[in-house]
Amino acid sequence: MKNVRLIYKKTGRSKFISHLDLNRLMIRVLKRSGLPIWFTEGFNPHAFITFALPLSLGFESRYDVMDFRVTDLDLSYEEIFERLKSALPPDIVAVKVYEPTTKPKIICFADFEVYVECDDENYNKLSEFLNGDEIIVEKTTKKKEVKTFNVKGKIKQFSIEKTETGAKVYLCLPAGNIENINPTIIFDSAEKSGIEFDITDVIRDKIYDENLNLFV
Numbered sequence: 001m002k003n004v005r006l007i008y009k010k011t012g013r014s015k016f017i018s019h020l021d022l023n024r025l026m027i028r029v030l031k032r033s034g035l036p037i038w039f040t041e042g043f044n045p046h047a048f049i050t051f052a053l054p055l056s057l058g059f060e061s062r063y064d065v066m067d068f069r070v071t072d073l074d075l076s077y078e079e080i081f082e083r084l085k086s087a088l089p090p091d092i093v094a095v096k097v098y099e100p101t102t103k104p105k106i107i108c109f110a111d112f113e114v115y116v117e118c119d120d121e122n123y124n125k126l127s128e129f130l131n132g133d134e135i136i137v138e139k140t141t142k143k144k145e146v147k148t149f150n151v152k153g154k155i156k157q158f159s160i161e162k163t164e165t166g167a168k169v170y171l172c173l174p175a176g177n178i179e180n181i182n183p184t185i186i187f188d189s190a191e192k193s194g195i196e197f198d199i200t201d202v203i204r205d206k207i208y209d210e211n212l213n214l215f216v
Contacts, residue, residue, distance in 0.1 A: 009064070009095060010061045015059055033084055035080060048068060053207055101216070104215075106176075112171045112204055113168060115202075117198045118198070123167050126169075139185070156172040
């Protein structure tokens with residue numbers, strides 16, 4: 001049995017595929033590729049695939065991670081890559097395939113690029129908001145209680161730059177099993193403070209360990 005890690009991009013129309021549907025899609029891709037996939041044992045065997053950090057619906061990604069296993073030890077990673085590359089749909093692109101040496105539980109942070117449309121006045125307001133001492137957001141707990149949190153201290157890195165139509169905001173946020181911050185809650189807070197804009201795209205770029213080393 002050989003462990004395989006696939007790094008792929010999920011862009012364009014594929015951002016509207018839910019995580020559950022992505023799981024089904026990838027199983028079909030693996031079948032279409034003709035790779036000898038390892039199946040779990042037991043009463044209900046199924047193809048063994050895992051995703052390092054599931055993506056929110058509507059988000060694009062330049063660095064998504066999926067692990068699976070093949071039963072043929074003689075298959076090279078180059079051949080596995082070529083088979084997957086030809087089996088994937090247009091908006092999901094294979095970047096590389098290799099043997100995994102790390103586990104997803106070490107993931108702690110993720111990069112996001114958020115593109116918004118706004119006028120100059122609201123760009124300045126958004127910049128001031130992000131540079132402020134507090135960013136108060138609302139989160140619903142497992143007990144269905146709504147609580148408020150200041151997430152400013154949770155933002156590892158950020159920047160904002162002007163574009164022709166508004167702004168591009170870069171955020172490095174907690175992500176993984178221990179803590180997750182969805183970038184949209186920060187912009188929800190900005191809207192509630194009276195800033196007017198429209199989010200046109202959210203792209204997750206890279207994912208990192210606790211020391212901001214790229215997860216591979």
